Structures are given as structure tokens and as C-alpha cells.
Amino acid sequence: MALLSTRPGEAHHPATPAPHVVPLRALAPPHLPDTSARELWAGVYLTAPAPAEALQRLARSAGRYTPRVSLEPPDGLLLEVKGSLHLFAGITGLKLAVTDECRQLGIRTVVAFAPTPRAALALARAGRPHAVLDPSALTGALAPLPLATLGWPRDVLERLARSGVRTIGAALRLPRAGFARRFGAAQLAALDALTGRTADLREVVRAPLRFRRRRELTCELENTSAILVALAPLLAELGTFLRARQCGVLELECRLVHRHSPPTRCLMRLAAPVADAQRLGELLGERLAALTLPEPVRDCELRTDALVPYRPDCPHLWRPGEHGGGFSSEASGLIERLRARLGDEAIHGLAFLEGHRPEKAWGKTAPPALGCSRKPPCHEPARSPRRPLWLLPEPQSLAVEDGLPWRRGPLLLLGEPERIETGWWDGGEIARDYYTAADPHGVLLWVFRERDAPHGWYLHGVFG
């Protein structure tokens, strides 16, 4: 307790010796006032409301002060610091640390301390960076604060203001039953939590779980299959870790550390969450087999990205696809095998884009999912101008003889030309006359002639 008393007069809240097992706070009868101040909350008020991600990030970095960090969007952060206060040089030290950290992120804050979370935040919102350590002094400290510091709905505040109730003290003096009837039970519960009459159970911010284990090898290894054997205990540990948390991973990184060279990274992206260590081991083996190591490996490390919830699927009674089932597990298995051996770009889907220029009329997408619920495509194929089945990545220049294009012989132009023009808005401007042409072997080609000088002929597609 001595460490707690940073200022004289703040230390008069001796912890009551507990002769019996202290019941859970939430179960304590509400008529017994809680005088021991088992909690001390730091309310951090951000003077400008922060977006949810920034608040989450702030909450995660505040995790080094206490494991109990709670959010009060959009402008409040609450830390329960009773147990950890002495580690940060008391109230003044902690306040300084929090304020400094927020200032580095460009956020201005007010920090106040009180035995209940709502009271701490109300003090901070009122711009009073005080520390109220004694529960008996709490009501007095809160009484002059305006009701707006509680973050209640606007219409409730207006109704209270019309009745002449503008401060927390005035609200606390109102009869409880009437207050609940006129202004809502939620507001009465909020007042009770504010003064510590009832427990304020808050959800704690938890950082996403990750797995990271390192293993030093007893001797330097060069053979990838030997490295895979050395990784087996780590993989088994990962499997247990994932099973215990009912989670899977979408990304697994294996780092192989060498004596001189920078570590070799082997990153594996999975198509669907995987929790099975054996399957991860097989995929990792494929990846490792494709690696070329600059040097023997001294130690290895497994890291995962944030874990994702994983629902293990039970074996189906029907074969995949029978009776309306899907093929998603087969599809993700195939994607992973191909990616493990051939790289992440191994498989992709195709998309039809709205563009009149051939180069901009298609795009690559992620491999399509094979879920069981899919509307059969009902639209009729669009009536579009004739297009070749194959497109060359770049138009290929053709030789010209007697004014006609030449490829393995003179090309015979068929039908009317189709003019495709413009694209000035993105710099890909074209002006071309497209023809269907047959070469001497009967293969149909899609060729075009530049409209601008020098009027070159190019091959752009093959009809198949």
C-alpha cells in the first residue's frame, strides 16, 4: 500500500483483511456497499473521437499496463490498474506514460482515476484529471459533474435538463423508482454502476492469438527432409495449440536461420483454415522441397498469422456433390497442393470485365469457391461481337507482303472489319481495325491494323 500512496492523503483506504473467501463481485448482494475499492480504473478520454481500428490498436498497446483493458467507443479507454500501479511509479507515473504514448500517436487525452470505470471516464470527460481513490469520496467527486459526461442518449439528457437535472449529483438525489420510470431502467443501472452500487462487468479487449515457436537444432542441417523431421515437434505443438483453442490458421511461416546468410522465409498461404498438424506438415514439406538453401540451417521457427475460428468438418455420408453437397474441401485441398508446389500464383480464376478494349475486357481473380449453395447462372450468354478464344499477352507484329499480313503464308481476311478505338482516360489509347483472318492451314486468327501510321499489322488472338 505504501507504494500506492504517491501523495499524502491518498493512502487512507486500507485493504480489509479477508478472513473468508471473498465472493465474486458480481454475486455480492447489492445492499452491501463495497468499501474496499478492490479496483482502480484509469479512464482515458480521447478529446477527438477515434475510429474503431485506432481504438483497438490503442487498447492492444495499453495491454502492457494491465490485462484488463476495456473500450468505451468512440472516445474512451478504460484500464483496471489496481494491481499494476506500483510497476509504473504510481498514479503520476502511469498517467504520464499513458499521456506520452497517446501524444506520440497524435491523440490528446485526459486521464482520471476512480474506483469504478464509469466514474473514471466521467471525470476524464469532464476535463478533471483527478484521482479518486476512496470509494466513499466518489459520490462527492462526481456530484458537480454535468450529466453529459455519462454518454447517455440525447433525448434522455434533454428530458432531464427540462426537469432541471443537469448534474450527476442532482440525478442521484432523485427517487430511484421514479427515475427508472421516467428516464429508463438502463439509466438507473448506469448510475448504480457509476457509484459502485452494482458491479460493472466489462468485456476485456483480447489481442488476437498467434503461435510462434523456435527450435535450435543440435547440428546444422542441409537436407530439407531432415529439416522437416526437425520441425515435427513444433508442428505437433502447433496442432495441440490449435486444437485446444478450436482455431485454424490461414497463414504459416517457417523461418530457417543460417549462420551468415539472412534467414530463409517460407510462407504458406492456405485456401481455408487448417488445424490439422499432419496436413500442415505435408504442405510444408512440399514448400521446403522446392527451396534452395544458401547455407545449412542452424535453427528453425514456426509463426502463424492471427488464428481464425475453425469448425472441423465431419466426414460426409454422401460422396462430395451428391444430394446437394459441395466440393469446398476438395477444392481448397487442390488449391493448397498446387500452391505449395508451384507458388501462390499457381491457380487463378477468370473474370469478365466491362471494357471495350480486348486487353481490359478480362481479369484474373482468386480461384472460385465451390460452395454447395450456388444459384445456377440464369442469364443467357451476352450477344457480343465475335471474340477469339485465345488472346496473346501482347499483340505480335506481323510481316506484310503486297499490303496484306503474312504468317506462315498470306493471310486471307474474312468479313467486315470491327473498329475498336479510344481509351484516352487511362493512357491506353488505341485505334485499330480488327479482322478475322485464315492462315493457309485453316487456322482462324484475330488480327488488327493500326489506324495511325505506319498502319502496322498485328496478331492479337487465335480463334481455337
Next chain:
Amino acid sequence: MEGAPKLARLLEHPAIWRGRGAARLEALASGFAALDEWLPGRGWPRSGLIEILAARFGSGELYLLLPALAALTRAAAARWCVWVAPPLMPFAPALAAAGLALDRVAVVGGARPLWAFEQVLGSGACDAALAWARQPKPRELRRLQLAAERGRTLGVLFRPRSAAREASPAVLRLGLTPLAAGVRVTLLKGRGAVRGTIELAWPAGAPGRTRG
């Protein structure tokens, strides 16, 4: 002779070959009535490896397959239609215009096409897979055929015409020669079929062989 119908039913098993007409394979309508009538299984086989030997790339080999692929990808419980190591990029607008559902089309990149083709065929996630390979060994072809049967996938391997001299375990082998407004299909191998030739004309407008 009351056992005769039972015996006949037993002999309808796909693994039993009894000369022309008795090898029952689950068939897939090709979209060309004349071709369906002529092919040994009354259509493309539903699973297994078929080979199409074209004199050169672009002889109309894809137009022969597109109606069947379109029907496969547009079915309610459709699986993927995968293009393994195509020599050029398939052009999405043309595929969509031919009726293929693009949300069931995937393309697999170029390195190690035969390994990728075997994985695709055996995965069970594909209705059809197309591949282009230079010179597969007979052993590899056998593996592809087994994988296609395991994954219940129609595997189509495009090979040069010179491969017709080599033996192959494929269910069906066709040779292709382009004509002015169609294609000449030669049957090189088929279960319970005799060699023959058929000339197909493209439907008006579709691949557009009308000479102007």
C-alpha cells in the same frame, strides 16, 4: 432363359467391353447431334482421359468441346473446369459468350503441367480439365487416366497429330483436321468402336467460319 435379362444387366458394367455398343459409359452430350450419334458412348465420356490430336493449335479443337463444357459449368452442382498450362490465356469474354459460367473456370499456371494435370484430375473438385502437353510418357498417361477415373473428371489432353502413332491408355482418341466451315474428326481409338471419319459443320455464327 430367365437369367438372360439379369445377365444382360450385369454385362452393362462400364468395366466390361463386349465389342461395339456394349461398353456402357456415362455420356455427356457434345452439343453436336451428328457427333453424339457417331461417338462410341453416344457423347463424350463423363470421366476418363480423352486425347485430341490436332495438326496445329487453333484447328477448332476447343469449339468441339465448348458446348459440353458450357453445359457442365452451368449445372447446379457444377465443379470446376480447369485449364492446365494453356499455351495462351483463354479470353474470358469469348468463354462467357460461348455460355461457360466463369465462376467455375480456373486456370493453372505453366510449370510442371503434367503433375498439375494429375492433381487436378484426381482431386474430385473438377468436372473437366483441359491440358496441353508436348510429349507425355506412356506411364504418365496411364497415371492421368487413373486420376481422371478416381476424380470422376473428364480430362482432355491436346497433343500434336504426330502422337497418333504412339499407344495410349486414353478412353477416346480423336484426330482433327480443320475444314473450310467445320472440322474433320477421325476416330483413332474408342472403346468398342471402329475407326472412322466424320465431317462436322460449325453451327451458323458460333465460331464464324463463313468466308466473306
